[in-house]
Amino acid sequence: MITLTSDFGAPYPAAMRGVLRRRTDAELVDVGHDFPRHDVRTTAFWLREVLPYFPQATHLVVVDPGVGTDRNAIVVRAGEHRFVGPDNGVAMPAARRLAAGVDLEHYVVDETAVDPPEPTGVAKNSNARSGPASTTFHGRDVFAPVAAAVHDASPEGLRSLDALAPTDDVVDLMLPEATIDGEGDRAVGEVLVVDDFGNVITNVPGTWLEGREVILANGETIPTGPTFDTVGRGERLATVGSHGSVELDVNRGRGDEAFGLDVGDRVVLKSMPAE
């Protein structure tokens, strides 16, 4: 299986699908192509949360604000999973999780050793691309060809691919972690993402919420509950989201608007003081 992730919208992903299908029979599964444009961190979060549910696969990830610069194309092996994409850290949080404690292996791609796609009917000297890879669409011209080759090699066979050379020098990305004070009464974290429903997903571990029926979230008193319907329609609550961390939500409404919070904002959660 090859999964596809990008910030391309439409119809660029179709060109990647065409390139892949010419070279491999792998099942192609879209993770999504509407990730926020150039937003490496948000994409990294979602990959970390979604990909652990997949069987082993090659993950083609193209959120690449540096396309055409001298940033490398890389391949990361995480156990039975492999990632192909730009060297900007986007795959690292997911790769660490999928590796499940095994060391990651990193490879840098020698782009001159990649066979670029050969579009049908594109004559030389026409105004359509031919020859070397485009400078602006590496998803089609570099990453998709590499992903097809990586998929068709076994996880152990990456070293035998001519276009790949082992490296230890890759860009890492760590999603921020919340800090909890010694007594456990106070958690300081931040908003990692806001999902399509408006749920405010923080990095405070869900376990912090256990046993607390009401908390102070950025100074405001908020009930907690296992489900949205713990509170009335349109009311706020803190819950443990499907990612296992604390979410600030509104039952059938948008938490981001109700709490006035956006990605990267600081979140301070406190126990209610004893009376």
Place this chain on the structure above:
Amino acid sequence: MITLTSDFGAPYPAAMRGVLRRRTDAELVDVGHDFPRHDVRTTAFWLREVLPYFPQATHLVVVDPGVGTDRNAIVVRAGEHRFVGPDNGVAMPAARRLAAGVDLEHYVVDETAVDPPEPTGVAKNSNARSGPASTTFHGRDVFAPVAAAVHDASPEGLRSLDALAPTDDVVDLMLPEATIDGEGDRAVGEVLVVDDFGNVITNVPGTWLEGREVILANGETIPTGPTFDTVGRGERLATVGSHGSVELDVNRGRGDEAFGLDVGDRVVLKSMPAE
């Protein structure tokens, strides 16, 4: 084949795909994931109109405003077709149509008997979910596992699945029907949905329009015609839509704006009085 329907937007459906693919080789086909959020009735309409064109399949339908409450998870068998989703009626109009006159069978899901997904690399005591199903993402943690099991059982084999118990107590949903007066000159219905084109789809049977060249729609005189191009660009008409019911449309424009109509609004259609 397993079809997937939700109001999740992106990228949550990818997690369901991952769970399904780990458990079954079934072909996975998206009906759509952009149905209006929490809108059980609109989704029910579209499923009724779209699914009859599919071969036999298991239909995973997750429009679930009550997720995490005590609403049941259910399975409905409609002949060779099976539905898996929340017990809120969303699948019922489609199930009745697909059953083609055969009695429906309903099963309630014992959620404690469902093997939840085991995401790779999620250590215990980490801030990622493990153990029981999340309270907010039953699509991934309950419905997808059940859909995989239901697909791999034969339609007749549902009774043998440990997690399913027959029931007759399920939530029904009837889409409203238009009334036509005795003489047939007057139809009173409502707007079922407005599609992406802005076409106003009513519940008045298309047969009512036969033989009428001009009608009164909510008091306004409107021509009828078999196709949009019966009228000039930007002009209004009444036609029989691809769902077989009367639509109020604008040729290359939006009917909802031109008629000032939205979902649930009352629509009164009358024959033109003889002069």
Place this chain on the structure above:
Amino acid sequence: MITLTSDFGAPYPAAMRGVLRRRTDAELVDVGHDFPRHDVRTTAFWLREVLPYFPQATHLVVVDPGVGTDRNAIVVRAGEHRFVGPDNGVAMPAARRLAAGVDLEHYVVDETAVDPPEPTGVAKNSNARSGPASTTFHGRDVFAPVAAAVHDASPEGLRSLDALAPTDDVVDLMLPEATIDGEGDRAVGEVLVVDDFGNVITNVPGTWLEGREVILANGETIPTGPTFDTVGRGERLATVGSHGSVELDVNRGRGDEAFGLDVGDRVVLKSMPAE
């Protein structure tokens, strides 16, 4: 393989998928369903750019502002590739490119010889469609059935399909070409499309930009460069896009807004005068 292209948004494409899957085992691949509504020219451009990366396939293309009028349904053979859709030229630029110099073959569809879909559970005299094709959803009722038949026939076997008759009388569509003056210092073209990133894609061949570090674009002095990051964030540049033609872009911003250009606008590019 059958590719699917439309301006339907959701969930109408699912009905086409259902019809196709009932009739063929072909792999179904979406090119996209969010092409601008009724925009034959823009869709024609994208098909020309994306489809050359695909292996041989049957391409179902339904951008069809004239649905229900007397426009024909046609099939076009371009070498090993085949197109099915309305006779409005939408497939012609792609077909010419995919034919790679071989003559195109065109067929008109006899719609009365097409077996329409038979939706499950749709009783006669109900308000759901039965019998002949709808007048408004030929994608489901005409083009999808024809695409399944065309796919299952060999490219050479089109002549044996009862519903197809050879014709030379089809609507053509030529995307405009830029003109370059004799000295090569001046190119007059137009904006073909603006992509989701806001990149302004012109029809001026990328080769025109070779050797020029700065140009005048509609009178304004603009640097050129091989990649967006040639200029600072938010700054404008001219580059050769992944389609091989000149694009007017902004590094990590929207070129259409910065240049004030939209589809069809005239673009005059000039060399900088020697000092």
